[in-house]
Amino acid sequence: MLGLSPQELLQELKPVFYPRSIAIIGASPKSQNAGSGWVFGLVASGFSGGIYPVNPRGGEMFGLKVYPSLASIPAPVDYVIVSIPREAVPGLLDECIAKKIRAIHFFTAGYSELGDTTSNKMENELMQKARRGDFHIIGPNCIGNFCTESKIPLSPMAFMSEIGTVSFISQSGGMGAKLAESGIARGLKFNKGINFGNGIDLDGIDFLRYMGADPKTSIIGAYFEGARNGRQLLNTMREVSKVKPIVVLKGGRTEVGAAAAKSHTGSLASPVAIWSAAVKQSGVIEVRTIEELTDTLLIFQQLGSWLGKNIAIAGGLADGGGGISVTAGDICSEVGLTIPQLSSQTKEKLTKLLGLVGSILHNPVDVSQAGSSPPILEEAFSIILADPTIDMLIVQEDMGILLRQLDKGSVETVNNSLVKLKDTYNKPVVIVLPPGLNEPERLQTEHKLAQDSIPIFPTMERAARAILRLSRYSQFRATLRN
Amino acid sequence: MLGLSPQELLQELKPVFYPRSIAIIGASPKSQNAGSGWVFGLVASGFSGGIYPVNPRGGEMFGLKVYPSLASIPAPVDYVIVSIPREAVPGLLDECIAKKIRAIHFFTAGYSELGDTTSNKMENELMQKARRGDFHIIGPNCIGNFCTESKIPLSPMAFMSEIGTVSFISQSGGMGAKLAESGIARGLKFNKGINFGNGIDLDGIDFLRYMGADPKTSIIGAYFEGARNGRQLLNTMREVSKVKPIVVLKGGRTEVGAAAAKSHTGSLASPVAIWSAAVKQSGVIEVRTIEELTDTLLIFQQLGSWLGKNIAIAGGLADGGGGISVTAGDICSEVGLTIPQLSSQTKEKLTKLLGLVGSILHNPVDVSQAGSSPPILEEAFSIILADPTIDMLIVQEDMGILLRQLDKGSVETVNNSLVKLKDTYNKPVVIVLPPGLNEPERLQTEHKLAQDSIPIFPTMERAARAILRLSRYSQFRATLRN
Numbered sequence: 028m029l030g031l032s033p034q035e036l037l038q039e040l041k042p043v044f045y046p047r048s049i050a051i052i053g054a055s056p057k058s059q060n061a062g063s064g065w066v067f068g069l070v071a072s073g074f075s076g077g078i079y080p081v082n083p084r085g086g087e088m089f090g091l092k093v094y095p096s097l098a099s100i101p102a103p104v105d106y107v108i109v110s111i112p113r114e115a116v117p118g119l120l121d122e123c124i125a126k127k128i129r130a131i132h133f134f135t136a137g138y139s140e141l142g143d144t145t146s147n148k149m150e151n152e153l154m155q156k157a158r159r160g161d162f163h164i165i166g167p168n169c170i171g172n173f174c175t176e177s178k179i180p181l182s183p184m185a186f187m188s189e190i191g192t193v194s195f196i197s198q199s200g201g202m203g204a205k206l207a208e209s210g211i212a213r214g215l216k217f218n219k220g221i222n223f224g225n226g227i228d229l230d231g232i233d234f235l236r237y238m239g240a241d242p243k244t245s246i247i248g249a250y251f252e253g254a255r256n257g258r259q260l261l262n263t264m265r266e267v268s269k270v271k272p273i274v275v276l277k278g279g280r281t282e283v284g285a286a287a288a289k290s291h292t293g294s295l296a297s298p299v300a301i302w303s304a305a306v307k308q309s310g311v312i313e314v315r316t317i318e319e320l321t322d323t324l325l326i327f328q329q330l331g332s333w334l335g336k337n338i339a340i341a342g343g344l345a346d347g348g349g350g351i352s353v354t355a356g357d358i359c360s361e362v363g364l365t366i367p368q369l370s371s372q373t374k375e376k377l378t379k380l381l382g383l384v385g386s387i388l389h390n391p392v393d394v395s396q397a398g399s400s401p402p403i404l405e406e407a408f409s410i411i412l413a414d415p416t417i418d419m420l421i422v423q424e425d426m427g428i429l430l431r432q433l434d435k436g437s438v439e440t441v442n443n444s445l446v447k448l449k450d451t452y453n454k455p456v457v458i459v460l461p462p463g464l465n466e467p468e469r470l471q472t473e474h475k476l477a478q479d480s481i482p483i484f485p486t487m488e489r490a491a492r493a494i495l496r497l498s499r500y501s502q503f504r505a506t507l508r509n
Numbered sequence: 510m511l512g513l514s515p516q517e518l519l520q521e522l523k524p525v526f527y528p529r530s531i532a533i534i535g536a537s538p539k540s541q542n543a544g545s546g547w548v549f550g551l552v553a554s555g556f557s558g559g560i561y562p563v564n565p566r567g568g569e570m571f572g573l574k575v576y577p578s579l580a581s582i583p584a585p586v587d588y589v590i591v592s593i594p595r596e597a598v599p600g601l602l603d604e605c606i607a608k609k610i611r612a613i614h615f616f617t618a619g620y621s622e623l624g625d626t627t628s629n630k631m632e633n634e635l636m637q638k639a640r641r642g643d644f645h646i647i648g649p650n651c652i653g654n655f656c657t658e659s660k661i662p663l664s665p666m667a668f669m670s671e672i673g674t675v676s677f678i679s680q681s682g683g684m685g686a687k688l689a690e691s692g693i694a695r696g697l698k699f700n701k702g703i704n705f706g707n708g709i710d711l712d713g714i715d716f717l718r719y720m721g722a723d724p725k726t727s728i729i730g731a732y733f734e735g736a737r738n739g740r741q742l743l744n745t746m747r748e749v750s751k752v753k754p755i756v757v758l759k760g761g762r763t764e765v766g767a768a769a770a771k772s773h774t775g776s777l778a779s780p781v782a783i784w785s786a787a788v789k790q791s792g793v794i795e796v797r798t799i800e801e802l803t804d805t806l807l808i809f810q811q812l813g814s815w816l817g818k819n820i821a822i823a824g825g826l827a828d829g830g831g832g833i834s835v836t837a838g839d840i841c842s843e844v845g846l847t848i849p850q851l852s853s854q855t856k857e858k859l860t861k862l863l864g865l866v867g868s869i870l871h872n873p874v875d876v877s878q879a880g881s882s883p884p885i886l887e888e889a890f891s892i893i894l895a896d897p898t899i900d901m902l903i904v905q906e907d908m909g910i911l912l913r914q915l916d917k918g919s920v921e922t923v924n925n926s927l928v929k930l931k932d933t934y935n936k937p938v939v940i941v942l943p944p945g946l947n948e949p950e951r952l953q954t955e956h957k958l959a960q961d962s963i964p965i966f967p968t969m970e971r972a973a974r975a976i977l978r979l980s981r982y983s984q985f986r987a988t989l990r991n
Contacts, residue, residue, distance in 0.1 A: 141865055170829070182829075184913035199832025201825060201877075201910075208909040209945045252835060278832055283848045283872075284839035287831075290869045316840060318943075318968050343683060347652075347664075349769075350681025350760055353734060357766035358798060366765045383623060387772045390765070395683075427690040428683075431666035461800075462944070462967075463691045466952055485944075485967075486800050 028233045029259075033240035040229070040237050042129035043165065044174045044219050046105035048077030050097060050128075052119060053110035056080075056088040061134055062110035063088065064183025072178040072187050077102055097122045105129045108171060113137040113149060120156045133167035134183075139225055140168055140290055150227060157228045169224025170200035173207065175217055176243065181207045182222075191216020192245035193324050196234045198223060199278065202250040202317065210321050214477025215328060218243045230254065232263050239267035246327045247271055248320055252278040252288040261305045268310035269507060272500050274323045276314050277302055310503040312496050319492065322484060326493040329482040330455050332501035335418025337367045338494070339411045342423040343395035344404060344441065345432035351423055352391035355459075355487050359421070362491035364498075366390055373414040380406055399432040405444035412452040419455050420445075421490060426472065427463030435468060442472060446479040457494060459487050510715045511741075515722035522711070522719050524611035525647065526656040526701050528587035530559030532579060532610075534601060535592035538562070538570040543616055544592035545570065546665025554660040554669050559584055579604045587611045590653060595619040595631060602638045615649035616665075620707055622650055622772055632709060639710045651706025652682035655689070657699055658725065663689045664704075673698020674727035675806050678716045680705060681760065684732040684799065692803050696959025697810060700725045712736065714745050721749035728809045729753055730802055734760040734770040743787045750792035751989060754982050756805045758796050759784055792985035794978050801974065804966060808975040811964040812937050814983035817900025819849045820976070821893045824905040825877035826886060826923065827914035833905055834873035837941075837969050841903070844973035846980075848872055855896040862888055881914040887926035894934040901937045903972060908954065909945030917950060924954060928961040939976060941969050 031039060049069060054062035062080070069078045070089045079100045080093040087093060094100050097107070097119075107128050109119065113135050123131055138150035150167070157164045165171050173181035175190040182200060186207040193215055197203035203222040210217070219241070221234045231254055238247045247267065254260040264273055279288035280299040306313050314320045340359065342351035359366050369377070369390050377388050380403065387393035392411060397403040412420055422445060429438050442458075449456040460473055460483050473483045484490035513521060531551060536544035544562070551560045552571045561582045562575040569575060576582050579589070579601075589610050591601065595617050605613055620632035632649070639646045647653050655663035657672040664682060668689040675697055679685035685704040692699070701723070703716045713736055720729045729749065736742040746755055761770035762781040788795050796802045822841065824833035841848050851859070851872050859870050862885065869875035874893060879885040894902055904927060911920050924940075931938040942955055942965050955965045966972035 137865075184910065197832070199829070199835070201829025202832030202836070204829050204910060205833065205907060208907065209943060212909065212945045212948075250832060252832070276836070278835035278839060280839045281842035283842045284835045286871050287835040287838045287869055287873055287875075290871060315843070316968065316970055317836060318970070347681070347683025347686050350679070350684030350732060350734075351687065353681070353760035353766050353769040354684070354758070354799065356769045357760060357762045360763035360765045361797070383619075387769055389768050389772060391769055393769075425687060425690065427694065428666065428686060461691060463694045466694075466948060470948055486798065488798055488800070 028229070028236070033236065036233070036237055037240050040233070042105040043163070043172050043221070045177050046076060046130070048079065048102060048104050049074070049106045049108065050079040050081050050100060050104045051108045051110065052081045052097070054080035054088065054093065055082055056086040056093055060110065061183040062108065064185065065108050065110070066091065068180035068183065068185030071185060072180045074178045077104070079104060097126045100126070103127065106172070107131045108134060110134040117152065120153070123162060128162050130163045130165060132165040132169070132171035133224070134170060135166070136168035138167050142290060150225065154227045164228035165221070166224040167227065169222045170203060171222060173203070173217065173220035175219070181220055186211060189216045191218055191328065192243070193217050193248065193328050194219040194238050194241065194244040194246070195248035196221050196223070196231055196238060197250040198226065198231060198252045199250055200224065205317055206248060206250070206321060209317070210324065213321060213325055213483065214474065215321065215325055232256065232260050235260070235263045235267055235273075239271060245271060246324055247273045248324045249273060249275045250278060250320070251275065257302075261302070264306070264311045265309040272310070272312060272327050274312045274314055274320055274327070275306070276317065276320045310500055312500055318489065322489050322493040323496050326482045326497045329477075329480045330497060332504065333419065333455060333494070333497050334501050334505055335454070335498075336365050337416050338364050338419045338421060339369065339414070339417045340366060340391035340421045340423070341394050341408065341411060342391055343393040344397075344422070344424055345399045345429045346395045347428065348393035348395040349387060352387050352393045355391045355421070355423060358487045359491045362488065363495055364491055367416060369411070370414050370416055373410055376410045377407060380410065399437070401437050401440040401444065404441050405448070408445060408448050412448055412454055417454070419457065419494070421457045421459060423459045423487060425461060425463060426465045426469040430465050430468060438468070438472065442476060446476070446481065449481070456481055457490055458483050459490050461485050510711070510718070515718065518715070518719055519722050522715070524587040525645070525654050525703070527659050528558060528612070530561065530584060530586050531556070531588045531590065531661075532561040532563050532582060532586045533590045533592065534563045534579070536562035536570065536575065537564055538568040538575055542592065543665040544590065546667065547590050547592070548573065550662035550665065550667030553667060554662045556660045559586070561586060579608045582608070585609065588654070589613045590616060592616040599634065602635070605644060610644050612645045612647060614647040614651070614653035615706070616652060617648070618650035618706070620649050622707060624772065632707065636709045646710035647703070648706040649709065651704045652685060653704060655685070655699065655702035657701070663702055668693065671698045673700055673810065674725070675699050675730065675810055676701040676720045676723065676726040676728070677730035678703050678705070678713055678720060679732040680708065680713060680734045681732055682706065684758075684760070687799055688730060688732070688803060691799070692806065695803060695807055695965065696956065697803065697807055714738065714742050717742070717745045717749055721753060727753060728806055729755045730806045731755060731757045732760060732802070733757065739784075743784070746788070746793045747791035754792070754794060754809050756794045756796055756802055756809070757788070758799065758802045792982055794982055800971065804971050804975040805978050808964045808979045811959070811962045812979060814986065815901065815937060815976075815979050816983050816987055817936070818847050819898050820846050820901045820903060821851065821896070821899045822848060822873035822903045822905070823876050823890065823893060824873060825875040826904070826906055827881045827911045828877045829910065830875035830877040831869060834869050834875045837873045837903070837905060840969045841973045844970065845977050846973055849898060851893070852896050852898055855892055858892045859889060862892065881919070883919050883922040883926065886923050887930070890927060890930055894930055894936050899936065901939065901976070903939045903941060905941045905969060907943060907945060908947045908951040912947050912950060920950070920954065924958060928958070928963065931963070938963055939972055940965050941972050943967050
């Protein structure tokens with residue numbers, strides 16, 4: 028696939044993300060197996076192309092006819108999901124060739140990830156057939172495609188999000204599903220996703236080039252364990268990161284992780300030192316955990332880019348902002364953010380508004396002397412954002428504390444004013460909203476603010492690290508332009 | 510207070526945590542001010558001693574008579590909460606002396622934390638009076654005491670938990686409240702808490718010695734910004750950590766944080782290098798964020814101590830455990846935990862139970878081939894815990910994934926079997942239960958498991974760091990005993 032131009036690649040992999048029809052081999056009307064999950068998910072998500080469950084026993088499921096074989100489907104099929112035991116796979120491949128299938132996705136596992144001779148041999152045979160036939164293979168040992176535009180849900184668990192600009196590539200189905208599940212909960216809007224498992228034909232490099240070229244994708248998340256051609260993967264990441272942010276979680280960084288990766292996707296994990304060194308010289312954004320991956324994708328989705336430097340922090344919206352301010356200052360400084368003094372004019376205005384007693388008028392700003400009054404809080408935020416030296420405002424809100432001083436409506440008023448002010452001053456507002464005693468209200472607030480393009484983080488540290496990554500990549504891109 | 514023996518100190522500070530009666534100066538029947546919050550909280554929590562709101566205008570609130578002055582209260586008063594402007598304080602002190610008050614807690618702020626001459630002078634006068642009179646001062650600029658045994662809630666926000674063994678000392682009211690709020694949500698059971706603000710009389714050293722001597726306290730959490738006598742505080746922490754775990758969050762570690770601390774509690778933050786070096790040679794457990802503080806208190810509460818070494822990790826309870834296993838292995842290794850190979854006997858048993866295809870039978874163990882069957886999962890956990898080389902099991906559960914494969918009852922069954930197995934094998938089970946698409950069910954599960962002494966963490970990394978701290982302190986104590 029490396030010979031193809033970006034436009035040719037988009038065309039070549041169109042059947043993976045925009046298939047006209049999908050057949051699900053191994054769907055069973057009688058049991059809740061993975062194949063059935065896919066059929067259900069496609070129907071429930073509203074996939075508009077043909078959906079063809081295939082099972083020799085025939086029957087009907089979710090209002091659809093079950094076909095006894097691929098050959099019996101009375102229409103062309105672009106994409107096939109295979110969820111049958113590995114022993115039945117070789118026969119199926121001939122049927123796929125006859126049916127002119129464009130892409131075959133093997134949920135079926137039991138190949139090189141097991142490491143034994145038989146399994147390796149079976150995978151080799153699969154690869155040989157793929158090279159002869161006119162189709163691509165996704166997997167084996169994977170959950171395949173995801174496309175919100177096409178209404179193709181992710182995995183038999185049928186995850187679906189609003190149509191967005193975040194796409195991901197995951198060597199692991201579980202990590203892909205986890206990213207979708209936890210990301211959707213936090214307001215991530217995906218465009219596409221792909222899990223390629225053992226990647227014997229289409230692999231991380233192909234999909235990375237595809238996502239890089241895809242006009243619908245603005246931000247790329249990736250989980251890799253290893254690659255047949257590690258150096259090529261690194262080069263591709265570095266190339267694509269010149270046009271779009273790529274946030275990469277590398278699995279198998281340690282001896283323990285690498286051993287697990289070996290038996291998971293059959294990957295020989297690349298030595299972490301080489302990997303990190305290569306990544307460091309590029310714009311590629313490396314993360315260490317699934318939470319960091321989600322945090323980073325979220326801040327890119329919500330803010331795009333940020334070329335500012337100076338950050339103000341406000342806390343104590345419902346009293347008691349002293350220690351919160353001290354620790355927020357410590358954490359953000361230690362992570363590497365710049366928390367400057369406010370201008371003397373800003374300090375004067377805040378003193379006039381909030382008084383001196385009990386308040387901290389440094390930065391971080393303890394706004395507790397606002398007495399939890401929404402209009403005074405709004406004015407305080409406005410004064411801070413109006414300071415020309417300030418490029419971003421982080422607000423720490425503790426819902427379980429806020430609701431002991433304010434009613435729900437007033438908390439909404441305060442948050443609505445933050446949404447308004449970020450637009451008025453054209454400076455990003457980031458909110459730290461940790462879990463606590465009022466989860467229903469907190470989650471509702473998080474969902475609402477996420478829709479208003481505010482990135483929300485559960486801890487100050489995670490917010491700070493995400494901001495740093497956004498800032499560094501934005502600087503990297505700005506340097507390229509000069 | 511340094512001259513007192515532990516027993517004398519317990520007696521001396523008894524009126525702070527076990528007062529026979531409490532007067533609240535500045536409670537207003539007509540407005541929801543802080544004083545009123547305390548009166549409400551004491552009534553609502555069921556404080557069994559006398560509760561005396563004091564306000565010159567008299568009246569009634571929450572069914573209680575409001576007294577026009579301290580002198581007019583027809584019974585002895587041990588503890589006074591002062592919530593009036595600082596200008597009215599000097600007159601009040603003479604009334605307190607006349608009434609033989611044992612401890613006065615100043616919520617009132619506006620002293621040395623402001624840094625100006627007038628404020629410093631006013632604080633000095635307060636201190637002089639305290640030295641002459643027969644009472645102790647808590648504060649000023651603080652939210653004072655908290656005691657679940659006495660049913661004294663924390664702060665005007667009236668936080669209350671079940672009676673437990675965790676006590677805390679916080680120089681910041683906001684951090685104390687945040688610790689209580691977020692800790693209670695995660696199942697922390699407190700015994701006592703104290704916030705001493707500027708600490709002009711009773712300070713961190715006194716309360717640390719008290720908590721160290723207190724038979725009801727097993728674990729101590731602390732938030733400090735600075736101390737008049739930093740070396741003495743360090744020495745006290747080191748002494749107390751020989752008998753109980755002390756988990757300390759130090760505010761003002763950075764220039765930005767230290768500047769905030771100066772105007773918050775008037776503390777000159779101790780240079781962080783001296784602090785960390787001194788702490789490092791002791792059993793004192795240093796943390797950097799409120800989340801780490803809560804995580805660490807929680808694991809000590811739930812597990813007490815842990816002298817094991819080898820940890821097994823299981824993931825993929827509802828399929829897709831490959832990448833989860835790889836990343837869990839990476840994270841735990843990087844944090845410094847030992848994730849050894851399972852014995853060959855254990856591997857054999859797991860292979861027999863789970864089959865080979867699609868599973869990872871290293872450690873971390875991907876149990877996804879159990880097909881989400883609760884009895885098979887229980888057997889897998891049992892086989893792992895029975896391995897004599899394994900001292901602890903971490904289980905990663907993603908509720909938003911689990912509930913797509915299992916019904917709620919089956920998830921409960923799986924968790925109940927973990928509760929049973931940890932007792933059967935007398936090995937701790939730690940559960941990682943990240944937030945996602947099924948928050949109501951996740952929170953319910955967290956509450957249930959917390960009651961069963963299982964520590965729950967939202968991320969693998971936070972679990973790993975908490976386990977490491979528990980392990981190191983347990984080793985430290987074991988070394989002392991030898």
